[in-house]
Amino acid sequence: MKSWTKTILGIGVSCSLLGAALAGYGFATGGLSDLENSTDIVGNVNYQKANLDSFSKIDIDSTTSDVIISKANIDKPFISYSDNKKTPVNYEIKDDTLTVKQTGTRTQLGNANIHFLSLRDIIDIAKTGIIENSHTIVISVPQDTDLTSVKANLSSGDLDISQLSLDTATLKLLAGELTLTNTTLNSGTVNITSGDAEIENSNLANIAFSITTGDIDLENSQASDTTFELSMGDFSANAANFKNDNTITMTTGEVDITLASKDLKVLMTNLLGDADITSNLNQSSKNTLTIDGNVGDITVQ
Numbered sequence: 001m002k003s004w005t006k007t008i009l010g011i012g013v014s015c016s017l018l019g020a021a022l023a024g025y026g027f028a029t030g031g032l033s034d035l036e037n038s039t040d041i042v043g044n045v046n047y048q049k050a051n052l053d054s055f056s057k058i059d060i061d062s063t064t065s066d067v068i069i070s071k072a073n074i075d076k077p078f079i080s081y082s083d084n085k086k087t088p089v090n091y092e093i094k095d096d097t098l099t100v101k102q103t104g105t106r107t108q109l110g111n112a113n114i115h116f117l118s119l120r121d122i123i124d125i126a127k128t129g130i131i132e133n134s135h136t137i138v139i140s141v142p143q144d145t146d147l148t149s150v151k152a153n154l155s156s157g158d159l160d161i162s163q164l165s166l167d168t169a170t171l172k173l174l175a176g177e178l179t180l181t182n183t184t185l186n187s188g189t190v191n192i193t194s195g196d197a198e199i200e201n202s203n204l205a206n207i208a209f210s211i212t213t214g215d216i217d218l219e220n221s222q223a224s225d226t227t228f229e230l231s232m233g234d235f236s237a238n239a240a241n242f243k244n245d246n247t248i249t250m251t252t253g254e255v256d257i258t259l260a261s262k263d264l265k266v267l268m269t270n271l272l273g274d275a276d277i278t279s280n281l282n283q284s285s286k287n288t289l290t291i292d293g294n295v296g297d298i299t300v301q
Helices: 002-027 033-037 121-127
Strands: 047-051 057-062 067-072 078-082 090-093 097-102 138-144 148-152 159-162 168-175 177-181 186-192 199-200 203-205 208-211 217-219 221-226 227-231 236-245 245-252 255-259 265-272 276-277 290-294 297-300
Touching: 057 067, 057 138, 067 148, 097 138, 097 217, 148 159, 159 168, 236 245, 265 276, 265 297, 290 297
Parallel strands: 057 097, 057 148, 067 138, 067 159, 148 168, 159 177, 168 186, 177 199, 186 208, 199 217, 203 221, 208 227, 217 236, 221 236, 227 245, 236 255, 245 290, 255 297, 265 290, 276 297
Antiparallel strands: 047 078, 078 138, 090 097
16 A cells, blocks of 8 residues: 555544544533434424324324334323324324324335434434434323224334233234334234334234234233244244243244243254253143244244
């Protein structure tokens, strides 16, 4: 490498390190707070937010938006969304049901959605690690709301449900990820054509999961009388409880489970792949996990 090239490279690396150090110092000394309070930060997305009358059911149909449904420390339910003529959002409350419909498509370049980092995004990363895109519908209800049912049909977008206890859920995602956090589902179906399901600190009962391409991950969660069917993807679980009769059916993919309780009987078939099942299970337990695998390793510890 020529000496002048080394010099320029050294200057570039030094400047990068100096910039990172200054940025860290700025955030540590209150720069983040100053940025948040700055009147110079102007969003280029016009968001609509409306308070709502009470309801106990949600029925949402969306072509392109991500959807977040959660409880919050608020007095009245509300809905918020971006006011974009190309992806309009309409909603109404009728017969105790909030019905939301988002239509249209996003402006695209090729097959990719382009999102440039803004100053607000940098603040969000520093605070939460999350960038909220401009195509998100948020539905929040007060903590004391008895929300019993959610029906969601998303063509392209993620669905995030947290802090809810539902009698029934019917969730269908064509291309997007499902996240359940601190949530109880007592019956229903989950169908994902392409996308993962991430479930944390949640309880599932009488749920039928079906994923064509994608993974399922359970973290500190419980499943009861639930079926998981994956065509191409992995099933993983950590600190998981399986109560009553549960079934995992895999076409191509691995199963990796770490149990919170060994009070479980495992029944397994596997055509091609290794199996490692702990010997500490209670084979006379009334709780049964049936694993039917075709191609892939199976581990239960």
